[in-house]
Amino acid sequence: MFEYAPAPESRDVVDIQPSYGLFIDGEFADGTGKSFKTINPASEEVLAEVATASEEDVDRAVQAARKAFGTWSAMPGSERAKYLFRIARIIQERSRELAVLESLDNGKPIRESRDVDLPLVAAHFFYYAGWADKLGYAGYGADPRPLGVAGQVIPWNFPLLMLAWKIAPALACGNTVVLKPAETTPLTALLFAEICRQADLPPGVVNIVTGAGETGAALVNHPDVNKVAFTGSTEVGRQIARSVAGSGKKVTLELGGKAANIVFEDAALDQAVEGIVNGIFFNQGHVCCAGSRLLVQESIATELLDSLKRRLGTLRLGDPLDKNTDIGAINSAAQLAKIRELSDAGELEGADRWSPACSLPDKGFWFPPTIFTGVAQSHRIAREEVFGPVLSVLTFRTPDEAVEKANNTPFGLSAGVWTEKGSRILWMASKLRAGVVWSNTFNRFDPTSPFGGYKESGYGREGGRHGLEAYLDV
Structure with a gap:
């Protein structure tokens, strides 16, 4: 067997800040909760200190999303598509930077974050940008309407890809978003917040609140959230299903598996x-x-x-x-x-x-x-x-x-x-x-194809035309 010489990717392509705040209404702001450290799991080195969003911070983010919803949902689909296309192109341009940051914060091999995660992230934004002005032809009625504010909670295994799965269809349908990344992998979501600003996305359309389970619970249970999307463990999925039962919120859960x-x-x-x-x-x-x-x-x-x-x-x-x-x-x-x-x-x-x-x-x-x-x-x-x-x-x-x-x-x-x-x-x-x-394959993903489970693996579908339904009042 060949002996492989080390071929390390450079960390210099990423500028990690010593500390990060919350992204609310288009601006970075301090959190009122106790901050936490995110580490590199390969070395246990501290990468950055990250703000924790309290219930009060989550409320500010939801209010910002609610305020932005009026103009964002009224915007023609072709105009919303321009922002999504712009975000997709910036992701491609900054893909090396994003891949290195993902591997540092998550621990996954750079080959996977570079060759699998990042191309799929950009592809999801490109794909749903294409749907933004064609929602009337998606099979959900001639004039489907957005739901309002989407509260989205994502896991640590594919931090940026799960963000794309959640945010791209929500924005294409005219919803606004408050997203909580996983506690152990918040950094690419915070860099995505910078990308939203670079793309001139209107303030409040995307808000990022960091923290642990309490922050996620505050978001899921907020009375002004219209739609909850969660990817994570079956145990937490059960808690979310119980907490939103009878609230009128639309819910999708993508949970565990034993394939x-x-x-x-x-x-x-x-x-x-x-x-x-x-x-x-x-x-x-x-x-x-x-x-x-x-x-x-x-x-x-x-x-x-x-x-x-x-x-x-x-x-x-x-x-x-x-x-x-x-x-x-x-x-x-x-x-x-x-x-x-x-x-x-x-x-x-x-x-x-x-x-x-x-x-x-x-x-x-x-x-x-x-x-x-x-x-x-x-x-x-x-x-x-x-x-x-x-x-x-x-x-x-x-x-x-x-x-x-x-x-x-x-x-x-x-x-x-x-x-x-x-x-x-x-x-x-x-x-x-x-x-x-x-x-005759496995783990093959494509933005045009729906994904989701049965039984304790959750309900609802993400990806493809089917992924629009969860973000529309149909």
């Missing part, structure tokens, strides 16, 4: 191995739709696992800013503790644990890519969302058994099917209770 990646004996095995690796080890497994349960047909299980282990031996774990890195840092100490707890439970319950030989850095939060075999459906690692680079392997003999095992989960976000038979792919897709079913 089955199903490989049949006629699949192209080398292609399937790459899909399995991409399905669970991309972004350190910090993916709600990760293929964390591998269901492999019994007749090829040994061959596939041998090939998969060989492939894992070539993955490079280390500095997220190194362009050679495949697996970066776990986002936080809390998340690392959860991954360790569930992995230890897997061993205690009798599953066999395997990781390739790899040295973990002394500082930061790290976990090696891990495979569990001999997994029973009752094991915690087969039922609970690990949200880390941990794969549970189960086997099946018949397509019916594969469907039964794949659907034996409280979640229903995604699934993957690997086979050369088109008829089998279509049959499986009709039987799997998952919002997205990939065929």
